[in-house]
Amino acid sequence: MTAIFLVMFVASCIWLLFQNPDAILSTSLDAINSSFQLALTLAGIYIFWMAIAEIATRSGLIDKIAKMLKKLIRFLFGKQKDEVNSLIATNIAANMIGASGAATPAAIAAIEKMAEPEQTKASTPMVMLFILAATSLQILPTTIIGIMQANGSENPARIILPTLIVSLVSTVVGVILVKLFSRGKHRKETK
Amino acid sequence: MAMYVVPVFIIFVFVYASYKGTDTYNAFIKGAKDAIALIWDILPYIVAILVAVKLFEASGLLKIICDFVAPVFRFIGVPTELTHFVFLKPFSGAGSIALYNDIIAQYGVDSYISRVASIIAGSSDTVFYIATIYFSKTKIKKLGTAIPIALFCTFFSAVLASWVCRIF
Numbered sequence: 001m002t003a004i005f006l007v008m009f010v011a012s013c014i015w016l017l018f019q020n021p022d023a024i025l026s027t028s029l030d031a032i033n034s035s036f037q038l039a040l041t042l043a044g045i046y047i048f049w050m051a052i053a054e055i056a057t058r059s060g061l062i063d064k065i066a067k068m069l070k071k072l073i074r075f076l077f078g079k080q081k082d083e084v085n086s087l088i089a090t091n092i093a094a095n096m097i098g099a100s101g102a103a104t105p106a107a108i109a110a111i112e113k114m115a116e117p118e119q120t121k122a123s124t125p126m127v128m129l130f131i132l133a134a135t136s137l138q139i140l141p142t143t144i145i146g147i148m149q150a151n152g153s154e155n156p157a158r159i160i161l162p163t164l165i166v167s168l169v170s171t172v173v174g175v176i177l178v179k180l181f182s183r184g185k186h187r188k189e190t191k
Numbered sequence: 192m193a194m195y196v197v198p199v200f201i202i203f204v205f206v207y208a209s210y211k212g213t214d215t216y217n218a219f220i221k222g223a224k225d226a227i228a229l230i231w232d233i234l235p236y237i238v239a240i241l242v243a244v245k246l247f248e249a250s251g252l253l254k255i256i257c258d259f260v261a262p263v264f265r266f267i268g269v270p271t272e273l274t275h276f277v278f279l280k281p282f283s284g285a286g287s288i289a290l291y292n293d294i295i296a297q298y299g300v301d302s303y304i305s306r307v308a309s310i311i312a313g314s315s316d317t318v319f320y321i322a323t324i325y326f327s328k329t330k331i332k333k334l335g336t337a338i339p340i341a342l343f344c345t346f347f348s349a350v351l352a353s354w355v356c357r358i359f
Contacts (some may be wrong), residue, residue: 004282005243012246017220024251031245038292039230046226052204054222055215060209104324107302112328121333122326130334134318134341135348140197141313144326146310147292153300159309160196164351167314170348174340180334 053097065093076124076132076175084113088129095132096139107133116154124182131174136166233285240286244279269353270304277311281342281354284317303356310352315345 016024056062066089073080073088080088087110094103111126122130141163148156208215247253257274260332264271276294278286291312295305322334 005223005239008243008247012243012250012252015250016246019251020249024246027245028242031241032238033207035234035241035289038235038241041292042288043227043230046230047223050226050229050241051219051222052201054225055208055213055218056204058218059204059213061204061207067266070194089232095254096233107325108328110225111325115329115331118330120330122331122335122337122353123275125338126326126331127335127337130321130337131340131344133321135315135344136314140314142197143288144291144309144313145197147288148221148300150217151292151295151300152240152337155301156359159306159313162306162355163310163313166310166351169351170314170344174344177340177343178336181340 035184037068037097040057041147041150042143044150045143048145049142053094054098057080062090062097066090067095069093074097076128081113091129092132092137096137097142103133104173123166124178131178132171135167135171135174137171139164210227218304230272234281236283236285237289240279241289244275244286247275267350268354269349270307272298272299272304273308273311275348280311280315280349281318282320284320287312287317298338306359307349307352311349314348314352318342319343332351 013024016027069089069092070085073085073092077085077088087106089105091103091110094106105127112127114126127148141159144159144163145156148159170183205215208218241266244253253275257271260274261271264274264277269277273294276287276290279290291308294308298304317337322338322341
């Protein structure tokens with residue numbers, strides 16, 4: 001991120017120096033101003049949904065969803081320790097309802113427990129967990145719906161179904177790719 | 192139908208929790224507290240990326256790059272207005288939310304471009320951020336195929352979003 005930030009910042013400033021040097025400061029200050037406005041909008045959305053997610057976690061709703069996912073986890077991750085299984089389930093279930101606050105710590109713990117002390121290369125189940133999170137199989141895109149609502153959308157719920165389709169397909173593609181590459185690796189190793 | 196999904200879900204969570212005897216009030220407070228801490232944490236990141244992106248835009252460099260890749264995007268059906276959004280998405284969650292906000296302000300929240308952006312924003316996560324955080328408690332440095340697969344999926348979902356949005 002540092003490299004990207006540096007390149008964007010320096011290149012833009014040099015470019016602006018030759019066209020409109022005043023714009024460097026005024027554009028930056030404007031951007032900071034809108035950052036605070038955005039943070040205020042986001043605060044409303046995050047506070048509401050993370051509060052709901054906390055209630056869902058404490059009431060055991062997340063655990064319940066996790067139990068329903070048991071077979072799927074077996075298929076995706078193969079045989080794992082019970083402890084790891086339930087952490088993976090929590091991660092998937094929490095990601096599904098958009099509670100990334102609960103999802104991230106569970107994933108960190110799951111990967112920590114799967115890793116050998118001196119392991120430096122990610123194993124296939126770890127890559128699988130990472131891909132599931134990256135392709136984000138979310139049932140309710142709560143943040144986006146909130147922002148659309150805040151901006152006066154006539155029907156923010158309209159994006160729920162297409163978002164679900166797109167994230168489902170991209171997740172399936174990701175899972176297939178992980179499985180394919182891990183099989184290729186096995187073949188190489190047995191040769 | 193779809194407009195009832197969110198409210199019904201919220202009511203269900205509350206009813207289920209009180210049936211299970213959860214202290215909903217204190218759980219709500221705890222969640223709100225975490226959210227405020229989270230916003231406070233990400234605000235500097237939002238500031239940094241918005242300054243960089245706005246400068247990039249004001250300098251005209253963004254337009255040069257976007258014009259350069261526009262033919263590719265047009266060919267696969269992704270709106271060229273979303274080029275920088277698609278590129279930024281894997282690097283910065285806060286930044287892409289900021290950019291998303293910009294896009295819906297500029298093109299109108301219910302326009303085709305905004306809807307595609309909404310789906311892209313909701314259907315993939317910040318690849319490089321997750322890669323850092325998820326493996327942070329181990330010594331694992333080599334992620335093998337993980338990053339290329341994740342980036343491919345992110346890009347693929349942008350293409351798919353552009354197609355799906357023509358139907359819905």
